[in-house]
Amino acid sequence: MAKSKADLQKDRDNYYQHLTESRAAHAAGDCLRSLDCAARCLDYIDGMMRYERKYEDKEFLSIEAIDVILNEAPFFLHYQLLDRVEEILESKRLIEKHTSADLDQLLSEARQVMQNAYRLWDHVERNPGVRQDLLEETLGWTQDAWQRLSLRWSELELLERTPEGETYRLHIRDPFRESTLAKCPTCGVVAKATKHVFLQERTCPKCKRQVLFVLVPDNKISANKE
Ligand SMILES: [Zn+2]
Numbered sequence: 001m002a003k004s005k006a007d008l009q010k011d012r013d014n015y016y017q018h019l020t021e022s023r024a025a026h027a028a029g030d031c032l033r034s035l036d037c038a039a040r041c042l043d044y045i046d047g048m049m050r051y052e053r054k055y056e057d058k059e060f061l062s063i064e065a066i067d068v069i070l071n072e073a074p075f076f077l078h079y080q081l082l083d084r085v086e087e088i089l090e091s092k093r094l095i096e097k098h099t100s101a102d103l104d105q106l107l108s109e110a111r112q113v114m115q116n117a118y119r120l121w122d123h124v125e126r127n128p129g130v131r132q133d134l135l136e137e138t139l140g141w142t143q144d145a146w147q148r149l150s151l152r153w154s155e156l157e158l159l160e161r162t163p164e165g166e167t168y169r170l171h172i173r174d175p176f177r178e179s180t181l182a183k184c185p186t187c188g189v190v191a192k193a194t195k196h197v198f199l200q201e202r203t204c205p206k207c208k209r210q211v212l213f214v215l216v217p218d219n220k221i222s223a224n225k226e
Contacts, residue, residue, distance in 0.1 A: 003047060005055070011047025018044070019065055026068070031156070032183075032216065035072050039081055041065035046092040053098065062101040070106050074114035075152050076215045077121075080185040082110055116141050117149060124159065124170050133167035156217040182213035190216060 003011070022037035045063055052058035066085060073081045089096050089103055096103050119139055124130055130138075135146040150170060153159035161168040183190045187207035201210045 003050070005051075008047045008051035008054075011044040012051045015041050015044035015048040015065070022065065022068060031072055032076060032214070034068065035076065035078065035081065036188075038065045038068040038072075039084065042069075042084060042088050045088065045095055049095060049098060060099045062099055063095065063103075066103060066106075070110040074110050074117055075149070075156065077114060077117060077212070078185060078214045079114065079212045080214075082107065082114065112141075113145070113149065116145070117153075120146070120149060120153075121172070124172050128171050129169045131164070131167050132161070132170055156215075158215060158217060181216040183216045184209075184211050185214050186211055 018037050018040040022034045022041070025031075025034035025037055042065065045065065049060060049063075052060075069081055069085055072078075085107055089107065116139070120135070123135075123139060132146065132150055133143070135141075135150075136143040139146070150159055150161060150168070154161045158173055160171040160173050162171070180193065181190055182193050184204040184207060186209050187204060189204060189206040191205055191213070193202070193213065201212055203209070204211050
């Protein structure tokens with residue numbers, strides 16, 4: 001059954017409410033919360049677009065909430081969120097159809113970034129002090145992309161970058177720590193776990209579902225209690 005104008009308007013309002021929260025969290029430097037709020041937009045995108053196309057004659061270059069997710073989720077290894085975007089794009093074909101950006105293409109690029117993020121973590125953990133300028137030679141992909149990834153991880157305080165000549169030596173932050181913090185993407189519980197929790201599915205201690213935990217930078221822990 002088609003949604004009424006009032007229903008579509010409600011979807012639009014919900015979309016912008018969560019988007020506004022996402023922007024505010026981003027501005028406050030809490031990227032993980034910004035990502036959570038962008039995720040809450042997903043269910044309302046279809047209604048928002050229908051409303052704005054029909055009643056405001058609007059055309060869409062891209063969808064901000066999806067942009068936020070595709071840009072940021074890979075850095076947090078937030079596998080589940082990229083799956084959610086894929087699900088939405090598949091079930092709501094109008095989103096892709098009425099957006100100029102090639103969302104399927106951007107999604108597959110985001111998956112590639114995330115796959116390489118896993119590889120970087122593993123590589124730096126096995127080879128502490130590895131040189132950033134040799135990543136392309138060792139691991140493939142492109143040097144620019146490795147640089148962006150390691151810069152972002154150093155901003156999130158997950159990776160230590162020590163300048164050396166024209167490049168950097170990379171270390172996982174605090175390598176002697178036995179456990180680190182990770183968050184369940186389903187129920188949001190933050191757990192202490194060994195680092196390898198990132199690399200395989202675990203049973204969440206709270207919601208008991210099989211999940212891949214999401215990276216939580218130490219300095220962002222207080223903001224993630226939902
Ligand atoms: Zn859970």
